Amino acid sequence: MRASVLVEPGRIEMEERVVPSPGPGDVLVKVASVGICGSDTHFYREGRIGDFVVDQPLVLGHESSGTIVAVGADVSADRIGQRVSIEPQRPDPASEESRRGLYHLCPHMQFFAAPPFDGALAEYVTIGSGFAHAIPEDMSDDAAALCEPLSVAIAANRKAGVTAGSRVLVAGAGPIGIATLQSALAFGATEVIVTDLDPVRREMATKFGATAVLDPREQDVAGLHVDAFIDASGAPSAVTAGIEAVRPAGTVVLVGMGADEMTLPVHIIQHRELLLTGVFRYANTWQAAISLERSGRVDLDSMVTKRFPLAEAEQALNADRIPGSLKAVVRVQE
Numbered sequence: 223m224r225a226s227v228l229v230e231p232g233r234i235e236m237e238e239r240v241v242p243s244p245g246p247g248d249v250l251v252k253v254a255s256v257g258i259c260g261s262d263t264h265f266y267r268e269g270r271i272g273d274f275v276v277d278q279p280l281v282l283g284h285e286s287s288g289t290i291v292a293v294g295a296d297v298s299a300d301r302i303g304q305r306v307s308i309e310p311q312r313p314d315p316a317s318e319e320s321r322r323g324l325y326h327l328c329p330h331m332q333f334f335a336a337p338p339f340d341g342a343l344a345e346y347v348t349i350g351s352g353f354a355h356a357i358p359e360d361m362s363d364d365a366a367a368l369c370e371p372l373s374v375a376i377a378a379n380r381k382a383g384v385t386a387g388s389r390v391l392v393a394g395a396g397p398i399g400i401a402t403l404q405s406a407l408a409f410g411a412t413e414v415i416v417t418d419l420d421p422v423r424r425e426m427a428t429k430f431g432a433t434a435v436l437d438p439r440e441q442d443v444a445g446l447h448v449d450a451f452i453d454a455s456g457a458p459s460a461v462t463a464g465i466e467a468v469r470p471a472g473t474v475v476l477v478g479m480g481a482d483e484m485t486l487p488v489h490i491i492q493h494r495e496l497l498l499t500g501v502f503r504y505a506n507t508w509q510a511a512i513s514l515e516r517s518g519r520v521d522l523d524s525m526v527t528k529r530f531p532l533a534e535a536e537q538a539l540n541a542d543r544i545p546g547s548l549k550a551v552v553r554v555q556e
Contacts, residue, residue, distance in 0.1 A: 223238070223240070223344055223345035224236055224237070225237050225238075225239045225281050225343065225344035226281065226282070226343040226532055226535035226552075227279045227280065228276060228280045228282055229279050230269070231266065231267060231269035231276065232266065232267060234266070234535055234536040236532075236533060241346045242347065243292075243294075244292055244293055244297070244348045245294050245295075245348070246294050246295040247296050247297060247350055247351055248294040248348045248350055249297060249301060249306075249349060249350075249351050249354050250290065250291055250292040250294075250346055250348050251286075251288040251290055251291070251306060251346065252288050252289050252345065252555070253286055253287075253288040253344060253345060253346060253347055253554040254286075254287050254288045254305075254363035254554060254555060255286065255287050255362075255363040255364045255366065255551050255552070255553055255554065256285060256286045256343055256367060256551065257283075257285030257286070257367045257368050257370065257371065257397075257526075257551050258283070258285075258538050258541065258542075258549070258550040258551070258552065259284065259370075259371065260398075260479060260542075261284075261335070261479065262282045262283060262284075262335065262539060263540075263542055264479065265280065265282060265335070266282065274336055274337050276337050277337065277338075280337055280338070280340060280341075281335065281341045281344050282335045282343050282535075282539070283334065283341040283342040283343035283552070284310040284333065284334035284336075284341050284342060284370060285342075285367045285368060285370040285371060286308045286310065286342035286347070286367050286370070287357070287366030287369075288305070288306060288308070288347075288554075289303065289305050289306070290306060291303075293351070294348075294351075301351065301354075304356050305356070305361075305366070306355055306356055306366070307354075307357050307369040307370075307508065307512065308342065308349055308353065308355075308367075309354075309355060309370070309373070310333060310334030310335070310341070311325070311332075311333055311353060312331065312333070312339075312349070312353070313325040313328035313330070313331050313332075314331075317329060317330055323505065323506070324505060325505050326502065326503040326504055327502065327503075333503070334347075342554075343535050343552060345554055355508045357369075358512070358516055360516075361512070361515065364522070364523055364526050364529075365515055368401075368522040368525060369508060369511040369512060369515065369522070371398055371401050371549075372401045372404075372507075372511040372514065372520060372522060373504040373510075373511050374401070374402075374503070375398060375401035375405040376405050376507045376510050376511060376514075377501050377503070377504040378405075378452050378475050378477050378501045379402065379405045379409050379452070381501060382450035382452055382473045382475045383449075383450060383473055384405075384406050384409040384411050385409060385410050385411075386412075387411075387412050388406070388409070388410065388412070388449045388450060389411070389412070389449050389450075390406045390411045390413065390415070390448060390449065390450050391415045391416075391417070391443060391452070392414060392415070392416045392417070392432075392451075392453075393438075393452070393454060393455045393457070393460040393461070393478070394416075394418060394453065394454035394455030394460065395416050395417075395420070395423035395426055395435075396455075396548070397525060397548060397549045398477060399416065399427070400426060400548065401520070401522075402452050402477070403416055403431060403432055404430055404431065404519070404520040404521065405514065405520065406452075407431050407519070408519040412433075413433045413434075414433055415432065415434045415436060415446060415448070416434070416435050417437070417438045417443060417460065418437075418438075418455075419437065424436075424437065430524075438463060442463075443463050443466070443467040444463065444466040444467055445467070447467070447468075447469045448468055448472065449468075449472050450468070450472055450475065451465065451467055451468050451472070451473070451474045451475070452475045453474075453476050453477060454478045455478045456478030456479045456480025457480055458480065458481055458484040461476065461486070462484075462485075462486065462487055465486065465487055465490055465491065465496065465498075466487065466490060468496055469494070470496075471494065472494070472496055472497070473499070474491075474496055474497065474498045475501055476498075476499070476501070477501045486498075525549045526550075526551050527546065527547045527548045527549060528544065528547055528549075528550040528551070529550070529553055530550065530552050530553070531553060531556045532552055532553075532554045532556075534552075535552050538550045538552050
């Protein structure tokens with residue numbers, strides 16, 4: 223099979239590799255679509271994210287969909303031919319975190335494209351059967367792949383306690399910010415304010431339903447008095463401003479990848495008794511993601527602004543530098 227391989231920071235090569243065999247409990251998926259995530263671009267350009275360091279050739283990509291073409295032992299052959307959205311996680315079912323239902327925090331996690339584990343920018347991948355989620359026939363391959371970033375957004379809104387009538391502030395109108403915006407509205411928020419430095423992305427946020435969009439350089443958010451603030455930017459200045467915008471006893475959720483360390487307004491967090499937490503991955507989100515997309519409350523297909531064949535994966539990894547680009551997708555079989 224063909225695989226797009228990060229051989230060193232800034233260099234991608236196409237390789238021929240052996241098609242993997244599904245082990246017990248696994249399925250073999252012929253990959254259709256792979257979304258390009260900010261973490262992929264970080265690994266591609268810098269070779270690391272925090273403690274995750276690329277020190278050997280790595281296949282990127284963890285937002286993926288495809289069709290089951292073979293199954294391992296203990297998996298029904300009825301699954302062959304099923305179109306699926308891949309939840310790119312292999313937790314240890316015996317770990318304490320997994321047994322508590324927090325399998326996404328398993329310390330022994332094997333996660334697609336998190337070094338040293340290969341991801342989905344290849345023609346075939348294997349995954350545990352329970353993490354290959356069947357999708358409706360009318361769901362596109364691209365939308366099925368983007369159930370992964372939508373799952374991040376669902377996890378963030380759950381942690382933020384977003385519900386009917388909530389007022390929410392989202393910093394950053396990239397793919398995660400737009401997915402978070404859509405999810406918040408689907409959860410019942412009646413006001414979702416989005417901030418971003420880029421006027422094109424602010425316009426996109428309006429298109430996807432934001433009740434207001436702000437340029438944080440020109441408009442102060444401190445007095446918004448929102449119920450929840452979700453940061454999808456990773457920018458220290460956005461995090462500080464967002465915390466100042468939250469009402470007493472509100473919630474702050476950090477999602478964006480930014481600085482390893484930042485200074486926070488502790489007096490505000492303490493005096494307002496704010497709940498400050500983070501989102502790393504997700505657990506038990508896929509059926510909600512599929513349902514939200516199928517119901518039309520979330521539009522994943524419209525988030526895709528660029529498509530590339532597998533041979534042009536490197537161009538896809540640089541698509542975020544194209545003005546007006548929101549989400550690039552690699553169509554593996556094209």
